[in-house]
Amino acid sequence: MRKLEMTELNRLSADAFKTIEKLPITIVLDNVRSALNVGSAFRTGDAFAVTELILCGFTAQPPHREILKTALGSTESVAWRHFQSVEMAMQTLQAEGNTIYAIEQIENSISLQNFVIDKNAKYALVFGNEVEGVSEEALKYVVGAIEIPQFGTKHSLNIAVTVGIVTWELVKQLKK
Numbered sequence: 670m671r672k673l674e675m676t677e678l679n680r681l682s683a684d685a686f687k688t689i690e691k692l693p694i695t696i697v698l699d700n701v702r703s704a705l706n707v708g709s710a711f712r713t714g715d716a717f718a719v720t721e722l723i724l725c726g727f728t729a730q731p732p733h734r735e736i737l738k739t740a741l742g743s744t745e746s747v748a749w750r751h752f753q754s755v756e757m758a759m760q761t762l763q764a765e766g767n768t769i770y771a772i773e774q775i776e777n778s779i780s781l782q783n784f785v786i787d788k789n790a791k792y793a794l795v796f797g798n799e800v801e802g803v804s805e806e807a808l809k810y811v812v813g814a815i816e817i818p819q820f821g822t823k824h825s826l827n828i829a830v831t832v833g834i835v836t837w838e839l840v841k842q843l844k845k
Contacts, residue, residue, distance in 0.1 A: 681746075683742070686715070686718070686746040689718060690718075691718050691719060691720045691721075692717060692718055692719055692839075692840060692843055693720060693790065693791040693792060693843075694717070694719045694791075694792050694794065694836060694840075694843075695719065695720045695721050695722070695762065695767060695792065695794070696710055696713070696714055696719055696721075696796065696832060697722075697723040697725065697755075697758060697769075697793050697794060697807075698722065698724050698728045698796055698828075699725050699726065699728075699755050699795055699796065699798060699803055699804050699807050700725060700726040700727055700728055700755070700797070700798045700801075700804060701728045701729075701796070701797075701798060701799065701828060702799050702800070703735075703828075704734075704735035704736045705735050705738065705739050705829075706739075707724065707729050707733070707735075707736050707740075708736040708737065708738060708739030708740035708741075708743075708744075709740075709829035709832070709833075710722060710828070710829065710832045711731075711736065711739075711740040711743040711744050711747050711749070712740050712741060713829075713832050713833045713836055714743065714747040714836075715743035715747050717836050717837065717840045719836065720748070720791070721747065721748040721749055721750065722747055722748070722749040722750075723749070723751075723752065723758050723762070723793070724749060724750070724752070725751075725752050725753075725754065725758045725807075726752075726753070728751070730749075731744040731749070732744070739829075754806070755795075755806050755807045756806050756807075756809075756810075759795075759807055759810035760810070762793040762810075763810060766791055767792060767793040768787075768790045768791065768792050768793070768812055769792075769793045769794075769795060769810050769811045770792065770793070770794055770795065770811055770812065770813055770814060771795045771797070771803040771807060771808055771813075771814040771815070772794055772795065772796050772797075772803070772814070772815050772816075772817075772831060772835050773795075773802050773803040773808075773814045773815075773816065774802070774814075774816050774824065775808070775814045775816075777813070777814070778813070778814040778815060778816035779813060779814065779815050779816065780815075780816055780818050781816065781817050781834070781838055782818065782838075784815050784838070784839075785842070786839050786843060788842075788843060792839065794815075794835060794836070794839075795807050795811065796828050796831060796832055796835075797828075799827075799828055815835060817834055817835065
């Protein structure tokens, strides 16, 4: 067994990435405190070719030093927009035809393993603040919530981990 060389990975350039068809998934970061988590979300967005990232409120924006540290260049490939308020972002995403889901532990949430994606829909997935979760303002616009089942004592995952888990599960369904 051997690790693949960089030349064997067939990586796209940032310009080539911008031209490929994207998955109908938008990652929304609702007042995320950690710029490192934002950078990680960019990297996940690049890995799975999502449509874009939406950064809301006080969520840090590129070219923030800590975003660039974890994004490893993906801020140059992944499309992104910033909205001063999550309400403006939600209204825009709805107008653009997105089905909006919160990734949150709330009443009547759908367990991730039971969520079935509609391959004809466009999705906006709202990931909340590290302490407060998805804001009440954002929840007014969602059609439902998806929850990652957890079995330990904390029932809390880092947002960067959550973005990766949820996005991968939806990508698996889209690629079937």
